[in-house]
Amino acid sequence: MSTSVLPSQNGPQPAPDASGDRRLRAGAFGNAVHLVCRECRATQELGPSYACSECFGPLEIGYDFPEVTRAQIEGGPKNIWRYQALLPVPTDITSSPNMEPGFTRLIKAGNLGRELGIRNLWVKDDSGNPTHSFKDRVVAVALSAAREFGSTVFACPSTGNLANAVAAAGARAGMKTVVFIPDNLERPKVITTAVYGGTLIAVKGSYDDVNRLASEIAGEEEGWAFVNVNVRPYYAEGSKTLGYEVAEQLGWRLPQQVVIPVASGSQLTKVDKGFSELVSLGLVEDTPYKIFGAQAHGCSPVSAAFKDGHDVVRPVKPDTIAKSLAIGNPADGPYVLDVTRRTGGAVEDVTDEEVRDGIQLLARTEGVFAETAGGVTVATLRKLVESGQLDPDAETVVFNTGDGLKTLDAVADRVGPAATIEPSYAAFTAAAVV
Amino acid sequence: MSVSVRIPTILRTYTNGESEVSADGGTLAAVLDSLEQSYPGIKGRIVDEQGTIRRFVNVYVGNDDVRFLEALDTTTPEGAQVSVIPAVAGG
Structure with a gap:
């Protein structure tokens, strides 16, 4: 990529370096070539801009991908930088200190699947990242x-x-x-x-x-x-790696259904973008998939719009224990509607009590302690299958995006010791709790 | 009614680089008309051809998002602060 001068279309420009130079170094953003407006498709040079100077629409990254092979990716590090060629980062990204996130486990969730009547269920457990x-x-x-x-x-x-x-x-x-x-x-x-x-x-x-x-x-x-x-x-491009990993961990194929939490909606739309890129690069077969969004009822503007058949999202004042999803005015809400409708999925919402149930259900069946957002996805998964919106026979991946240790209060009053006893065998047998 | 309007960076080409300008009007619609008089072209960047606030623009009167109030009919008291902010952020 040639060196380019930073544009000055919105937002302040970065501080110049000691020489006063504001130029980007060659290859600073890998195979990314420009910013493109999701609304009007106007393009502009790569820079610290986020809103289209023509229509205020959101900007996203446009690429000129070279050939990328499975072998190249599989030979990369066990973190998101194995997908460097598909991200707006330089080829030397691994040489600068960073948290090296990603490549979290994809768990075969047989117990949870049996409980919910889903034959082929996986949990993408992203609580394993460095800050959980x-x-x-x-x-x-x-x-x-x-x-x-x-x-x-x-x-x-x-x-x-x-x-x-x-x-x-x-x-x-x-x-x-x-x-x-x-x-x-x-x-x-x-x-x-x-x-x-x-x-x-x-x-x-x-x-x-x-x-x-x-x-x-x-x-x-x-x-x-x-x-x-x-x-x-x-x-936002970082969320594509969730989609890449799921496909790679399934043996380079797309799941038939995924259930993803919706806050701003960015993650859901980027998983879709990731799947699409894998198909267009020939890294996976072009097989159909459905994307489902999950919200807490106390902050469910996207779910409400989906159910009402609207293509715009009316902001709400959040009131839910799922604070990590409590965005009342979700920036990517309209695009979540586009993706879920295009793929044949849906957006559903669950009550705070169902969120707590979801946290406990996942913990009890799979040994995964999810943050409230994970409780939302698991509870939504249950609701979707019970309502017939989700096919119980199709391969399904549900996302847990955070660690339950961050939101202990959600279940603190629901769990605890079965008994408190004296340190004697007699007391143990008398308690009769095992 | 005279109000103060905060202008996002993306629209400062219309206001000669000013980040805050004055406008008149008792409702948001009137304020936008006043802005248009002073800075031709700016209104069309905030509202669409149907006359509603664009999908990716948030407008606040004081601390309140006008979508929770009366949208363009929201009253703008004397001295109110109106803020225009790109909506695509967060998450």
Whole structure:
């Protein structure tokens, strides 16, 4: 790729380096060639821009992929960088300190499948990432972009998981971090962000309020890379790796059905993009798949729009224990509707009690302790199969995107010791709990 | 009614680089008309041909998203702050 001058279409430009040079180095974004608007398809040069200068539509990365083979990928590292050729990152990405996320386990979920009457069920367990959620994937790609743009501050608005991932990745990269969270966030997520150092700011308001503030700051401050604002096109690409991994771990084929949590909706749309790219590159057969979205009822604007047959999403004020999904004004909501309808899937929502049930069900059947978002997907999986929307005979993958240790309160009052006894065999037998 | 309007970077080509400008009007619709008078072309970037706020633009009066209020009919009291912000962020 030739060297290009950074555009100045939206958002501040990164700070120049010591020489005052604002040019990107050759190959800074791998096989990515431009930014393209998802709405009007206008293109612009790669830069720290996220909204189309023509119509405000979201920008995403356009590529000119070379031939990519399964052998090349399989010969790569056991993390997301095995897919470097398919991401907007340079070929030397592994040489700079990062969290090396990805290649998390895909578990054959026979017990859960039997319980739900699904013959061929898998759990993609992304709690195994370095900060215990899928956010390490997207942040790793955003960090690369921030480096290439010469950004001096690595920042985000977050519902918690992203806060963990940004704070940790920034620490590892030696970059200043500033993380904004709603002031009602679960305490474990506050601690697991603050422990990495950096600046953590609690904002009096909802996630949507925090997000708005971040958008305003991103428009004013020089040199800030807000991972999910002005470098969002790069960041979002990291979620494609969930789709790549599922296909590779299934033996280079696409699952017939996937159930994915929906917050902003970015992850779901990028898994779809990942599947599509694998097909177009000839890495998997072009077999049909259905994508299902999962929301908590207390924040279900996309599910509501799906059920009402709308193609726009009406924002809501969130009220759910699934705080990591509590985005009332989801940026990619309309695209979730497009993807789920195009593939023959659906978007469904579940109550907080069903979320708790889902967490316990997955833990009890497969030994996987999911964060509330995982409870949402498992509960939604159950609802979809019970309502006949999901085919119990089709190979199905359900996503767990975070670790239950982050949201202990969700089930704290539901679980505990069967008995508290004296340390004697007589007391044990008298308790009769085994 | 005189209000203050915060302009996103993407629209500052219309406002000579100004990040905050003044406008008049008792409703958001009137404020946008006032903006258009001062900065021709800007209104069409915020509302579509049908006259509704574009899908990927959020507009706030004070701290409230006007989609939760009366959209373009939302009242804009004297001294109110109107903010126009790209919607594609977060998650």
